[in-house]
Amino acid sequence: MASKCMQKPHAIFLPCPAQGHIMPMMHLAKILHSRGFHITFVHTEFNHLHLIRTGAIDPTVEIEGFCFEAIPDGLPQPADANALPDSTESTMSIFKHGLATLRELIRRINGDSQGGPPVSCMIRDAFMSVAQPIGDEFGIPDVAFWPMCGGSFMGFFHIDELIQRGYLFKDANCLTNGYLDTCIDWIPAMPGIRLKDLPTFIRTVDPNDIMLDFSIKVAQTLLKASAIILNTFDELDHEIIEAANHKFRLQRTYTLGPLFALCNQIPNDNLNSVKSNFWKEEMECIEWLDKIADDTVVYVNFGSLAVLTPEQMKEFAWGLANSNHPFMWFIRPDLVSGGSAILEREFLEETKGRGLIAGWCAQKQVLDHPSVGGFLTHNGWNSTLESIHSGVPMLCWPFFGDQQMNCRFACTVWGNGMEIDSDVKISERERVEGAIKELMEGEKGKEMRKNAMKWKEKARKAVEVGGPSHISFDRLVNDLLVMKR
Known part of the structure; x- marks a missing residue:
């Protein structure tokens, strides 16, 4: 031996x-x-x-x-x-x-x-x-x-200090009364960071909350x-x-x-x-992308954990359809809470020929494809980092955990992302439609694309x-x- x-x-x-x-x-x-x-x-x-x-x-x-x-x-x-x-x-x-x-x-x-x-x-x-x-x-x-x-x-290193300084939620109204916009100006190297950008586990009124602890x-x-x-x-x-x-x-x-x-x-x-993928990869999606013009496809994926309500699924789908841009949407079997992710027949007919619905695929291969011009994402860190490395600008729709922080940095520091604003007083489908059009056609989208390419070079180096x-x-x-x- x-x-x-x-x-x-x-x-x-x-x-x-x-x-x-x-x-x-x-x-x-x-x-x-x-x-x-x-x-x-x-x-x-x-x-x-x-x-x-x-x-x-x-x-x-x-x-x-x-x-x-x-x-x-x-x-x-x-x-x-x-x-x-x-x-x-x-x-x-x-x-x-x-x-x-x-x-x-x-x-x-x-x-x-x-x-x-x-x-x-x-x-x-x-x-x-x-x-x-x-x-x-x-x-x-x-x-x-x-x-x-x-x-x-x-x-995460500052969650305990947030509690000690009295930032724990007083009541459930803190979620909707603007309290989340409170700026935390004492965390090093993160000027302008807000409560809403920090890990969502702090959003509790219970000091003994299991996830907080x-x-x-x-x-x-x-x-x-x-x-x-x-x-x-x-x-x-x-x-x-x-x-x-x-x-x-x-x-x-x-x-x-x-x-x-x-x-x-x-x-x-x-x-x-x-x-290490939990779902089988459907490689037909790459063949579909091969037939589409460069920088025209909106790629949509909410990751492995985020869950939509049936109403969110419907609104999001029609926002995507009304944007009139080709899209590829990966829908997990468990994406919708309380039921299967079934799309309306009218939506499928409306988007026939310019939309592809798939179960799962090798995401990095999709993001590297020249046809993909934008990524509508939940901003999980793996997805965010893959998007950076591929040079694809992001539409950000964070759900929980660290996703809000990733969104914040993409939109305000790195300049390669834009959040779908949940505070605009219009319907959810109109917000999705408008954000996609700005990403794919607008001046802000062009600037995001320039920044995305700069970060692509830095990530590869x-x-x-x-x-x-x-x-x-x-x-x-x-x-x-x-x-x-």
Whole structure:
């Protein structure tokens, strides 16, 4: 047997069990694997089986130095085999049911000479904060992965201070009486930030709210982490990350984004067959785009978690139809609350020939297509970062979590986004129609497109050899080899 000093480093990955968290962690796992790390990627039992069903994981294919494990989340199986459990419930349930299995998994790996080298570090999603003590138990570095933008990173660090300063909601009227527009002028590197831009978990009148308490603990465990990895790049978020490093005395932060682009730098990637999409990709959409003129298509996708009411679905559809622009709209099976996402026959007839409705596709491939001229998005961080890297301007319709922060920065700092204004006293369909026309035809849309192309160049340079994200990754690899708990 090889001596301990000759063994490969072994990183065990623990993502939050949601699509938008798993994907960037998979990219990180792949690029570490390309640098000689043995990888154990841990899914929940439900997600693992679901990914096998969709073909994202092929259990018959063995890849040297890269393996999957599963831990229970304790939730009942959905009646619909294609339905996904609520990601928040799944995360909270892992805290009760999955950690004992994770401990046993690490013990098994460390005691089994045939199961790969001993675990040398744990790379966990920042939202899997309850796993933080495991690093102490096994004497391995606890490396936290932050899956959002720098603004949200700073925002989460200040939730506790917001409460201490008395900014917690007094009553439900705070949602509608203008209180959300309150400017917070004391958070470093974020001038002009408002309550409405901060993580939506603060929007509660209950000081004991579960998600509020959870968010505070996420930030607290970040301060204890051996290192923090962020899926962003320096030119986009440098000032904020530096301010956070200074204020909270963070010793090791690594900006590696966009991770999907850094992952594409891997030569002869033998992990191309390993994916992390919860839904099967419909590649016919690329063939449809090939027939459409450049910069004319509005691409629409609300991500993997956002949910519309049936009325919102109807209003949005007709706003899209009335804009008279060709569009591609990805509609998940669970996009509409309380029922299936069925569109009216009149809408389908009205948009026949200029609209494509699909279930799911490789989003980055769509955004890179020359026919796509704009992206109507919920502003999840993965979607926002992919849009930046592709140089596609965004129409922003954020729902919850960190999406409001991403929207704020796209619209007021980066200049490549425009929010669909919910305060305008017209119908929802008219707001959608007007925003699409401004994006695709108006002067503001032209300016957004110029800014989007500038950020595209910066994002692509970040991951090139010698670029800041590439250099940061080299530093991470070297540090992980010597890092101690």
